[in-house]
Amino acid sequence: MQLWLIPILPLAGFLINGIFGRRFSKSLVNTVAIGSVVLAFAWVLRVIAGMGDLNTALNEHYFTWIQSGALSIGCDLAVDRLTIVMLLVVTGIGSLIHVYSIGYMAHEGGYYRFFAYLNLFMFFMLVLVLGANYLILFVGWEGVGLCSYLLIGFYFDKKFATNAGNKAFIVNRIGDFGFSLAIFYIVKNFGSLDFNTVFRQAASAPEWVLTIIALLLLVGACGKSAQIPLYVWLPDAMAGPTPVSALIHAATMVTAGVYMTARSWVVFTHAPVAMEWVACIGIVTAFFAASIGLVQNDIKKVFAYSTVSQLGYMFVGVGCGAFSAGVYHLVTHAFFKALLFLGAGSVIHALSGEQDMRNMGGLRKKIKWTYMTMMCAAVAIAGIPPFSGFFSKDAILLAAHQHAPWMYWLGVVTAGMTAFYVFRAMFMTFFGEYRGHEHPHESPPSMLIPLVILAVLSLGGGYLFKIPDFLSALFPAMEVPEDLSLMLISVAAGVAGIAVAWLMYIARPGMADSLAAAFRLPYQLIYNKWFVDEIYDAAVVKPVVGGSRVVLWKGVDSGLIDGSVNGVGSAARNIGSLLRMMQSGNVRSYATWVLLGSVLLIVAMWTAAGGIR
Amino acid sequence: MTAVPISWYLTLSAVLFVLGVAGFLFRRNIITVFMSIELMLNAVNLSFVTFAYHNKDVSGHLFTFFVMVVAAAEAAVGLAIILTVYKNRSTLNIDEVNSMKN
Numbered sequence: 001m002q003l004w005l006i007p008i009l010p011l012a013g014f015l016i017n018g019i020f021g022r023r024f025s026k027s028l029v030n031t032v033a034i035g036s037v038v039l040a041f042a043w044v045l046r047v048i049a050g051m052g053d054l055n056t057a058l059n060e061h062y063f064t065w066i067q068s069g070a071l072s073i074g075c076d077l078a079v080d081r082l083t084i085v086m087l088l089v090v091t092g093i094g095s096l097i098h099v100y101s102i103g104y105m106a107h108e109g110g111y112y113r114f115f116a117y118l119n120l121f122m123f124f125m126l127v128l129v130l131g132a133n134y135l136i137l138f139v140g141w142e143g144v145g146l147c148s149y150l151l152i153g154f155y156f157d158k159k160f161a162t163n164a165g166n167k168a169f170i171v172n173r174i175g176d177f178g179f180s181l182a183i184f185y186i187v188k189n190f191g192s193l194d195f196n197t198v199f200r201q202a203a204s205a206p207e208w209v210l211t212i213i214a215l216l217l218l219v220g221a222c223g224k225s226a227q228i229p230l231y232v233w234l235p236d237a238m239a240g241p242t243p244v245s246a247l248i249h250a251a252t253m254v255t256a257g258v259y260m261t262a263r264s265w266v267v268f269t270h271a272p273v274a275m276e277w278v279a280c281i282g283i284v285t286a287f288f289a290a291s292i293g294l295v296q297n298d299i300k301k302v303f304a305y306s307t308v309s310q311l312g313y314m315f316v317g318v319g320c321g322a323f324s325a326g327v328y329h330l331v332t333h334a335f336f337k338a339l340l341f342l343g344a345g346s347v348i349h350a351l352s353g354e355q356d357m358r359n360m361g362g363l364r365k366k367i368k369w370t371y372m373t374m375m376c377a378a379v380a381i382a383g384i385p386p387f388s389g390f391f392s393k394d395a396i397l398l399a400a401h402q403h404a405p406w407m408y409w410l411g412v413v414t415a416g417m418t419a420f421y422v423f424r425a426m427f428m429t430f431f432g433e434y435r436g437h438e439h440p441h442e443s444p445p446s447m448l449i450p451l452v453i454l455a456v457l458s459l460g461g462g463y464l465f466k467i468p469d470f471l472s473a474l475f476p477a478m479e480v481p482e483d484l485s486l487m488l489i490s491v492a493a494g495v496a497g498i499a500v501a502w503l504m505y506i507a508r509p510g511m512a513d514s515l516a517a518a519f520r521l522p523y524q525l526i527y528n529k530w531f532v533d534e535i536y537d538a539a540v541v542k543p544v545v546g547g548s549r550v551v552l553w554k555g556v557d558s559g560l561i562d563g564s565v566n567g568v569g570s571a572a573r574n575i576g577s578l579l580r581m582m583q584s585g586n587v588r589s590y591a592t593w594v595l596l597g598s599v600l601l602i603v604a605m606w607t608a609a610g611g612i613r
Numbered sequence: 614m615t616a617v618p619i620s621w622y623l624t625l626s627a628v629l630f631v632l633g634v635a636g637f638l639f640r641r642n643i644i645t646v647f648m649s650i651e652l653m654l655n656a657v658n659l660s661f662v663t664f665a666y667h668n669k670d671v672s673g674h675l676f677t678f679f680v681m682v683v684a685a686a687e688a689a690v691g692l693a694i695i696l697t698v699y700k701n702r703s704t705l706n707i708d709e710v711n712s713m714k715n
Binding site: 584586587591592595 | 710
């Protein structure tokens with residue numbers, strides 16, 4: 001079925017734009033970029049259409065990549081139901097965001113560079129989801145990390161953007177280190193990296209081996225999917241252009257950890273301890289990030305913490321064994337969070353770069369389409385039935401309740417906070433009086449059309465795409481009794497969150513400030529993001545930088561390496577200055593040396609021959 | 614056949630060679646130095662011929678001819694250089710011909 005075409009198309013787009021893009025006109029650049037992604041999307045549909053009942057996975061082997069002893073790693077791509085879901089999300093939402101970028105990036109420099117990176121990202125993301133073994137997955141995994149770094153630091157003349165890019169890259173190193181250790185351990189124990197082979201053997205492997213593998217995979221997933229303790233890079237990643245935040249840091253790349261965990265479900269289900277960790281990390285991250293999102297004033301920061309929090313939900317889903325619920329939330333989240341980011345981008349675009357919500361307000365009438373579409377995303381993320389977020393969040397919370405009730409209750413509280421911070425952002429941005437100075441203007445159609453499509457998906461995505469049913473053949477069945485009261489509680493939490501936001505920001509506008517003043521200490525704590533960045537700075541960054549400076553730089557580099565290199569150099573110079581004295585320029589002294597040399601030679605030969613016989 | 618013993622020839626050759634070396638090292642006149650080189654070459658020729666005769670091997674004679682040819686060529690080039698040096702510097706003192714240094 002020529003699966004390789006799917007990733008190769010965006011790669012071709014990247015090469016064309018990357019090499020010739022500088023000389024292309026803007027319309028040619030975006031024709032190439034968008035064309036390649038839309039073609040990939042079309043080819044995905046074609047592949048799905050050709051797969052029949054979808055129950056048998058489609059495997060394609062291209063060549064053997066690594067052959068070493070008994071280990072053989074091929075360049076294999078595979079499509080099964082989980083991959084289909086990911087492919088559709090990545091290429092579908094990717095296409096929409098590419099279209100959106102035409103309008104958003106119209107006035108920015110580096111137009112072709114932006115689209116080239118975006119296409120490169122699509123290539124690696126498709127490799128990631130198509131890979132049929134851990135190594136191909138890892139190639140895509142690292143590649144999307146690289147593109148994320150490049151696009152976060154897209155405005156490379158701004159210090160904060162390059163710093164954010166570095167932070168993302170370095171924090172991801174920690175996770176990727178765990179992931180690569182997991183891969184080595186898999187090779188050691190199973191002698192293969194092929195998903196089918198590994199999972200077939202995993203069922204009979206000892207539990208402690210699987211636990212180690214699963215925990216190491218979890219470290220990788222925490223890095224990529226921004227979970228505690230490695231979530232710190234994602235809020236900073238908002239320094240990149242907003243379409244990047246929507247595509248990479250909300251809809252696709254950051255869900256790679258969830259995808260990988262769901263892909264490795266055999267390993268995880270046989271390692272209950274690791275599963276418990278996944279669920280706990282997920283729920284704590286969901287709660288913790290949501291609490292930070294409550295008080296942020298930068299519109300993109302609010303949605304960034306929201307993304308971290310929603311990723312936490314997905315981890316709860318997969319950690320409780322409800323893999324399909326986790327993937328379900330991945331899909332609906334891709335719809336509404338991409339929409340929220342693109343909407344935020346539209347607002348920022350309308351205000352010529354203003355991101356602080358305190359300088360917004362009253363935009364409801366001025367940028368009507370943006371307002372209406374974002375409202376669709378807001379009700380979806382708040383979990384209001386019958387919109388998409390409700391279905392997936394409900395599925396996760398039900399699974400959490402069956403797993404451990406305390407997770408359910410923490411999840412419900414988080415759902416309330418989610419509704420609150422999203423509607424707080426909506427109210428601060430679109431309601432009340434306009435507090436800014438710029439003259440808002442509605443975005444061009446190229447930006448609004450993707451918003452409208454995503455709005456439809458956010459509202460109806462839960463109905464249109466019944467992911468749990470679609471994936472039921474793939475994952476082990478999990479009997480979760482329908483419980484109407486639990487569902488009502490979580491919906492009530494969402495409604496309550498909206499109501500509190502309405503009360504604090506519309507009905508009584510001064511209330512938020514007076515509450516902040518009344519609860520000064522907790523407010524400062526969450527306003528400063530629980531001081532996590534500062535703690536990491538003191539506990540990790542400072543010691544590492546200090547140690548590098550004193551020991552590695554001053555000690556090893558300057559002292560040892562430079563010392564030995566310079567020592568060799570100056571020793572050679574000293575010996576040379578001694579030898580230079582021989583070069584007197586006097587022919588007779590040279591002749592003396594020749595004589596001396598030949599005498600020595602004769603003596604040496606004589607001695608070697610055994611002296612006087 | 615009461616021939617002159619071979620050691621006599623070799624001793625003579627060694628004496629001539631050492632004279633050549635000494636002349637090369639201790640004389641300052643370039644012409645003399647040059648003649649010392651010829652002396653050394655001929656000392657070597659003598660030992661070649663001696664061994665060729667002693668071992669009944671003609672290759673020693675061949676080498677002698679080679680050395681003579683080289684010596685002739687050397688004499689031609691060398692004398693030309695000496696002439697040029699004298700023209701340029703008006704001296705034949707070898708210690709003053711040291712422009713290789715600096």
